[in-house]
Amino acid sequence: MRRPVILIIDSDESERVSLDAVLRDLYETVLVNEAHEALEAIKTGSVDLVLIDMDHQVVNGIEALELIKKADSDIGVVMLSSTGSAEQAVSALKKGAYDYITKPFNGGDLVSAIKRFTDTLNLRSEVRYLKEELSTRTNGEMLSVSPRMRRVFEVIGMVSSTPTNVLITGESGTGKELVARAIHSFGERKGKPFVAFNCGAVPSELMESELFGHERGAFTGAHARKIGKFEYADGGTVFLDEVSTLPMHLQIKLLRVLQEKSFERVGANVPIKVDIRVIAASNVDLEKEVRKGAFRDDLYYRLKVVPIELPPLRERQEDIALLARHFLDKHSKKCGKRVIGISEGAIKALIGYKWPGNVRELENLMERLVVLSRDGVEIGIDDLPSGIFEAVPDETMEERDFKEALRMFERRYIIGVLTRTNWNRGEAARIMKIHRNTLFMKMKELKIREPRG
Numbered sequence: 475m476r477r478p479v480i481l482i483i484d485s486d487e488s489e490r491v492s493l494d495a496v497l498r499d500l501y502e503t504v505l506v507n508e509a510h511e512a513l514e515a516i517k518t519g520s521v522d523l524v525l526i527d528m529d530h531q532v533v534n535g536i537e538a539l540e541l542i543k544k545a546d547s548d549i550g551v552v553m554l555s556s557t558g559s560a561e562q563a564v565s566a567l568k569k570g571a572y573d574y575i576t577k578p579f580n581g582g583d584l585v586s587a588i589k590r591f592t593d594t595l596n597l598r599s600e601v602r603y604l605k606e607e608l609s610t611r612t613n614g615e616m617l618s619v620s621p622r623m624r625r626v627f628e629v630i631g632m633v634s635s636t637p638t639n640v641l642i643t644g645e646s647g648t649g650k651e652l653v654a655r656a657i658h659s660f661g662e663r664k665g666k667p668f669v670a671f672n673c674g675a676v677p678s679e680l681m682e683s684e685l686f687g688h689e690r691g692a693f694t695g696a697h698a699r700k701i702g703k704f705e706y707a708d709g710g711t712v713f714l715d716e717v718s719t720l721p722m723h724l725q726i727k728l729l730r731v732l733q734e735k736s737f738e739r740v741g742a743n744v745p746i747k748v749d750i751r752v753i754a755a756s757n758v759d760l761e762k763e764v765r766k767g768a769f770r771d772d773l774y775y776r777l778k779v780v781p782i783e784l785p786p787l788r789e790r791q792e793d794i795a796l797l798a799r800h801f802l803d804k805h806s807k808k809c810g811k812r813v814i815g816i817s818e819g820a821i822k823a824l825i826g827y828k829w830p831g832n833v834r835e836l837e838n839l840m841e842r843l844v845v846l847s848r849d850g851v852e853i854g855i856d857d858l859p860s861g862i863f864e865a866v867p868d869e870t871m872e873e874r875d876f877k878e879a880l881r882m883f884e885r886r887y888i889i890g891v892l893t894r895t896n897w898n899r900g901e902a903a904r905i906m907k908i909h910r911n912t913l914f915m916k917m918k919e920l921k922i923r924e925p926r927g
């Protein structure tokens with residue numbers, strides 16, 4: 475069980491140190507001088523309770539309380555004061571303080587007040603977890619009828635009950651994060667945190683302290699102790715997305731976490747033991763990175779104890795119709811529209827398309843079509859963006875009636891000329907020997923839009 479993190483705000487150094495002495499054996503303590511400094515630590519989401527010494531505050535104690543509660547209303551705040559004024563106590567409790575303790579007090583009083591609050595923490599994280607699970611159940615469902623994905627589901631089932639590290643590879647948008655969450659939530663760690671960290675999205679100077687935490691004063695700007703992702707995830711799972719972008723010196727530190735289950739915060743020399751499972755993901759070929767010398771091979775082998783490779787959507791075409799209908803359904807409900815259908819012809823076009831952005835691209839397109847469609851009207855082939863329309867296999871032409879085949883031909887012809895002229899409508903009209911306005915009208919009628927980006 476993770477030790478609760480207590481943040482002490484006291485501008486009097488000797489008071490701060492003596493409070494720390496009472497608490498440090500039982501809790502992780504973070505010491506700061508004043509409330510604004512505390513906000514930095516609170517933003518990391520790892521502080522459970524704040525102690526405010528009202529006698530020694532840079533700003534007024536009640537103001538400090540308000541500041542903390544505004545930053546995170548779930549945090550417990552215990553006020554310490556020597557005035558013992560009932561008015562002050564009532565006002566603190568009204569403003570959301572969990573308790574108010576009058577000085578002098580003995581260590582036992584303080585610890586039991588803190589304990590009463592931390593006992594509710596397990597309960598609260600349970601509630602938070604259930605809420606999260608509810609939301610992932612409704613929008614994090616994985617669907618597939620493809621045999622290759624069925625194999626992936628089997629592996630998820632087998633690996634979820636073990637502490638083994640997993641490496642998930644696959645193009646962008648193939649469902650890597652969804653798989654990682656599934657592994658976590660089917661296993662015994664499900665009540666514990668799932669901490670996702672995208673190595674590609676964090677500047678490398680900040681990455682080390684984000685992952686491993688830092689001590690107060692470890693570097694300029696380190697005002698307070700910070701608990702890193704690995705420490706916060708203790709007992710649970712760390713999901714390292716885009717792991718190929720992890721800088722060398724952190725690859726070494728990660729390797730140690732995997733081998734010894736321990737690490738140090740930046741600026742500290744006491745090792746911290748953790749029990750975590752690491753699931754890494756990459757959309758580039760890590761083996762190639764290893765050959766280039768950009769990724770450590772020992773780390774690579776540690777991470778890929780169980781490898782899961784997600785096939786791109788174009789290699790599991792049998793999933794396209796299923797997923798398209800599922801996303802139409804999901805987004806129709808979300809937009810409060812009657813469930814919008816999709817024509818067989820349109821489905822055929824979707825199946826013929828290459829989907830470079832995989833499932834995410836399909837979902838985004840379905841959402842856009844729902845938003846732009848009229849209530850209850852079926853989505854037809856004309857509603858699809860030109861890039862996908864182009865993908866309609868030619869043989870479907872023969873399955874259409876004369877009018878529809880003509881529309882398809884006109885559409886393909888016009889898009890072809892426009893693409894050739896770089897969407898210069900004047901030039902395209904000249905080539906087609908029709909008036910510009912006729913071209914505009916045709917484009918409108920056939921729902922031809924210039925592809926963006």
Ligand SMILES: Nc1ncnc2c1ncn2[C@@H]1O[C@H](COP(=O)(O)OP(=O)(O)OP(=O)(O)O)[C@@H](O)[C@H]1O
Pocket residue numbers: 613614615616617618644645646647648649650651652653757797833834837
């Ligand atoms: N099999 C599936 N069934 C239903 N939804 C899916 C499936 N696979 C992916 N999705 C959805 O597609 C979107 C992209 O999935 P996810 O974020 O897991 O992909 P990713 O591989 O992590 O992408 P990236 O490499 O871009 O981070 C999500 O909204 C996810 O819910």
Ligand SMILES: [Mg+2]
Pocket residue numbers: 650651715
């Ligand atoms: Mg992802």
